[in-house]
Amino acid sequence: MNVRKVTKIIMLMEEKWPKPVTELNYSSPFELLLATILSAQSTDKQVNKVTKRLFKKYNQPGDFAEMKKDELAQEINSIGLYRNKSKFIIESSQLILKDFKGKVPDTRKELMRLPGVGRKTANVILASAFQKNAIAVDTHVFRVANRLGLVKTDKVVEVEKQLMNIIPEEKWSDLHHWLIFLGRRICKARNPHCNKCFLQDYCEYYNSSK
DNA sequence: AACTCGGGGCA
DNA sequence: TGCCCAGAGTT
Numbered sequence: 655m656n657v658r659k660v661t662k663i664i665m666l667m668e669e670k671w672p673k674p675v676t677e678l679n680y681s682s683p684f685e686l687l688l689a690t691i692l693s694a695q696s697t698d699k700q701v702n703k704v705t706k707r708l709f710k711k712y713n714q715p716g717d718f719a720e721m722k723k724d725e726l727a728q729e730i731n732s733i734g735l736y737r738n739k740s741k742f743i744i745e746s747s748q749l750i751l752k753d754f755k756g757k758v759p760d761t762r763k764e765l766m767r768l769p770g771v772g773r774k775t776a777n778v779i780l781a782s783a784f785q786k787n788a789i790a791v792d793t794h795v796f797r798v799a800n801r802l803g804l805v806k807t808d809k810v811v812e813v814e815k816q817l818m819n820i821i822p823e824e825k826w827s828d829l830h831h832w833l834i835f836l837g838r839r840i841c842k843a844r845n846p847h848c849n850k851c852f853l854q855d856y857c858e859y860y861n862s863s864k
Numbered sequence: 865a866a867c868t869c870g871g872g873g874c875a
Numbered sequence: 876t877g878c879c880c881a882g883a884g885t886t
Binding site: 655695696697699700731732733734736737738739 | 868869870871872873874
């Protein structure tokens with residue numbers, strides 16, 4: 655992967671999306687944690703509807719810590735995996751109060767102690783809530799980075815490492831949002847809209863499948 | 865590495 | 876009507 659090509663791709667993305675692109679709405683690290691847990695394997699339209707309604711009533715760890723799992727499950731049952739998510743949110747809230755003085759922790763190691771928080775979610779919190787330099791590799795980032803040819807690997811952690819090697823540190827946070835956004839809108843898993851893509855000239859997948 | 869959770873949106 | 880979705884935990 656040569657530097658000029660990477661630089662050009664970043665430039666084009668920056669031009670296309672000058673402001674950070676995210677469809678998760680949140681106004682605190684804790685709300686971002688909730689929104690991210692809720693978003694797992696669910697579409698943003700469903701999740702945004704639920705989070706908006708939820709945050710009007712509850713948006714602090716203390717609001718969830720003593721809630722019954724069935725009670726919260728009922729609040730969020732219009733999205734999938736709602737029993738798991740209810741459990742994750744309540745147990746994470748309890749741990750945040752117990753071990754982290756009521757604040758969402760800002761290290762990956764601590765974040766990953768929270769139930770429902772894996773490496774991907776931890777990196778989202780680090781990058782977006784705490785302005786730390788992390789790249790969250792979800793299915794979209796994984797697929798798009800491979801298709802563009804930014805990385806060549808079938809392992810998630812390797813994608814993260816390789817991206818960190820070729821992308822300037824100050825762009826890491828933006829990059830993971832761009833790749834996710836691109837993956838969802840254009841570079842879809844099946845039937846990607848290559849004809850609408852502004853990165854055609856720099857995409858290995860497009861240029862090898864013609 | 866495979867399996868499970870899961871309702872709603874969309875073709 | 877069937878397929879898929881801003882993953883993580885368990886086995």
